[in-house]
Amino acid sequence: MSKVFVRCSLFIVFCLVAFGSFTFNRATMTNQSQSATRTISVPPDLGIGASLRGNRPFPANSAWNMDVSRFPVHSNSANLISSIGNTTGLHPDFGTVWNGAPNGIPYVVVSGSQLNVPINFTAYGDESDAGPYPVPSDAPIEGGPGSNGDRHVLVVDRDNWKLYETYRSFPINNGASWDADCGAVFNLNSNVMRPDGWTSADAAGLPIFPGLVRYDETVEQREIRHALRFTVQTSRRAYVYPARHYASNNTSVNVSPMGMRVRLKSTFNISTFSQNVQVILKAMKKYGMIVADNGSNWYVSGAPDMRWSDSELATLRNVKGSDFEVVQTPNHLLMPVSDFDGDGRTDISVYRPSNGGWYITNSSNNSFKAVQYGISTDKLAHGDYDGDGLTDIAVYRNGLWYLMHSSNNTTRVEQFGTANDVPVPADFDGDGKTDLAVYRQGVWYIRRSTNNTMRVVQFGLATDKTVVGDYDGDGLADIAVWRPSNGVWYIMQSSNNSFRAVQFGISEDVPVVGDYDADGKADTAVWRPSSGVWYVMQSSNNVFRATQFGVSTDRPAPGDYDGDNRTDFVVFRPSEGIWYLLQSYDNSFRAFQFGMNGDVPVPSL
Numbered sequence: 001m002s003k004v005f006v007r008c009s010l011f012i013v014f015c016l017v018a019f020g021s022f023t024f025n026r027a028t029m030t031n032q033s034q035s036a037t038r039t040i041s042v043p044p045d046l047g048i049g050a051s052l053r054g055n056r057p058f059p060a061n062s063a064w065n066m067d068v069s070r071f072p073v074h075s076n077s078a079n080l081i082s083s084i085g086n087t088t089g090l091h092p093d094f095g096t097v098w099n100g101a102p103n104g105i106p107y108v109v110v111s112g113s114q115l116n117v118p119i120n121f122t123a124y125g126d127e128s129d130a131g132p133y134p135v136p137s138d139a140p141i142e143g144g145p146g147s148n149g150d151r152h153v154l155v156v157d158r159d160n161w162k163l164y165e166t167y168r169s170f171p172i173n174n175g176a177s178w179d180a181d182c183g184a185v186f187n188l189n190s191n192v193m194r195p196d197g198w199t200s201a202d203a204a205g206l207p208i209f210p211g212l213v214r215y216d217e218t219v220e221q222r223e224i225r226h227a228l229r230f231t232v233q234t235s236r237r238a239y240v241y242p243a244r245h246y247a248s249n250n251t252s253v254n255v256s257p258m259g260m261r262v263r264l265k266s267t268f269n270i271s272t273f274s275q276n277v278q279v280i281l282k283a284m285k286k287y288g289m290i291v292a293d294n295g296s297n298w299y300v301s302g303a304p305d306m307r308w309s310d311s312e313l314a315t316l317r318n319v320k321g322s323d324f325e326v327v328q329t330p331n332h333l334l335m336p337v338s339d340f341d342g343d344g345r346t347d348i349s350v351y352r353p354s355n356g357g358w359y360i361t362n363s364s365n366n367s368f369k370a371v372q373y374g375i376s377t378d379k380l381a382h383g384d385y386d387g388d389g390l391t392d393i394a395v396y397r398n399g400l401w402y403l404m405h406s407s408n409n410t411t412r413v414e415q416f417g418t419a420n421d422v423p424v425p426a427d428f429d430g431d432g433k434t435d436l437a438v439y440r441q442g443v444w445y446i447r448r449s450t451n452n453t454m455r456v457v458q459f460g461l462a463t464d465k466t467v468v469g470d471y472d473g474d475g476l477a478d479i480a481v482w483r484p485s486n487g488v489w490y491i492m493q494s495s496n497n498s499f500r501a502v503q504f505g506i507s508e509d510v511p512v513v514g515d516y517d518a519d520g521k522a523d524t525a526v527w528r529p530s531s532g533v534w535y536v537m538q539s540s541n542n543v544f545r546a547t548q549f550g551v552s553t554d555r556p557a558p559g560d561y562d563g564d565n566r567t568d569f570v571v572f573r574p575s576e577g578i579w580y581l582l583q584s585y586d587n588s589f590r591a592f593q594f595g596m597n598g599d600v601p602v603p604s605l
Helices: 077-084 215-220 275-286 310-318
Strands: 011-014 021-023 091-093 108-110 119-121 153-157 162-172 177-187 228-232 235-239 256-258 261-264 289-294 299-301 324-326 348-352 357-361 368-372 393-397 400-404 411-415 436-440 443-447 454-458 479-483 488-492 499-503 524-528 533-537 544-548 569-573 578-583 588-593
Touching (some): 077 256, 091 310, 275 310
Parallel strands (some): 108 153
Antiparallel strands (some): 153 162, 162 177, 228 299, 348 357, 400 411, 443 454, 479 488, 488 499
């Protein structure tokens, strides 16, 4: 196949249109029944160093909560690790007491009724979130009241589920107000980050609290379900997702950028460590550690607690830099693709038009879920509409969207579109939530979830097929169509509004958009029913791949089923009700019987 560039006329117009929306009782929807009740976590405790009772900050697909155990190793891993120190051991920068003060970065959990007090920003006010903040007068200060160090203050509002963090914090008039060099506020239900280039209470522009090793999760919960924070002595004048800021003039590519993630090698033997330390090391293997600030090499951050055993934590020094590897992580938020349980893997799932049933196998624990939601003529419109990192069950019916939010199990109906429109839900505005969008005879109608404004773009022909994807790697879905008559992909890149056309495929092909090379960009790809061959043009290096997998009667269902950040070749065979998977992580083949003739694979495009 050859790649050619063509020109076409493009008309773009933006307008604001009012569309109706309303909520309703789930029981009023035709052919719909009550789904399983969502488990509600116990509220966090209150006080200094309080237990979060298993509640995890940020959505399931947050960079902090991302399972990177199968992600590819960075091509420059060896040099980057060497710059931090191959023979240097981990240093637990937390424990009981050091130098007369609690050892670590303390935090306090408050209720929603905590009094807000003014915050006067003394250095980075132009990059700080304005106060007031709910900081108690006795909020713990890193290093103690007399410290001359970073003096971080971290406050978790458990009722509004928000995080308030300040740097170089000094109470005024016994805490009636505070002076601070910088302050940041984070919505713990959202993936929204700091503005690009902004710092925070941390040099990398990251929140500090979600990266701490805490006693409650290590000892009480026996599981840390997030990445950890650590420091390096020399960082690069650069940052990668999820960081937003750098703090160096060093431009060497062999030095760590802010936000770089390392992972404890899977081969590292943790059996000789105590149970508590094993919990920490397991998190380093599954979620890794993120470079968050300049400091001493391999210093791992945590919260102080008098119940820690300093001698036990000291055994972390036996873990050396050479035991880690740098992970090639996405350069933006990964939106869930048919990931109904939030484990970062596509779930095997089907929709049965005959009864409006959704049948899902959760990849996290192989549990089965069945939900009746829809009628035979509905069009699938699943996506993450509430931004919790889980795919929501949703259908489109004659201009009405029926959405079941996974965050609270409530249903919402939105009127947006007409009977013959094609639903094209995706995150076009980059806020971590799926936007309502339809394609109508060559015109795209998009309602941004950030502010409910409407965008109308004329792009394509009535006979084109929509192929939405992030082709430029900026974290926003790009408007794109594939034209069967000439096999050309027409793409409007959201990063710069530039247009490109790529000839790839023939009229009989089925487009199968995905990120097959894990570079954070959608690849142009098609599946050819006559031969069962997948043709992929990798965006990372323009290398062409052809893989035979499937037969003519199959339905292609690409997705990341093995959690390695690469799209897998997968087909559903309706005649047998069997899924055939070629997993990119280890090139292993798997067959899974799930579904029946007439079912529609939910991950299909």
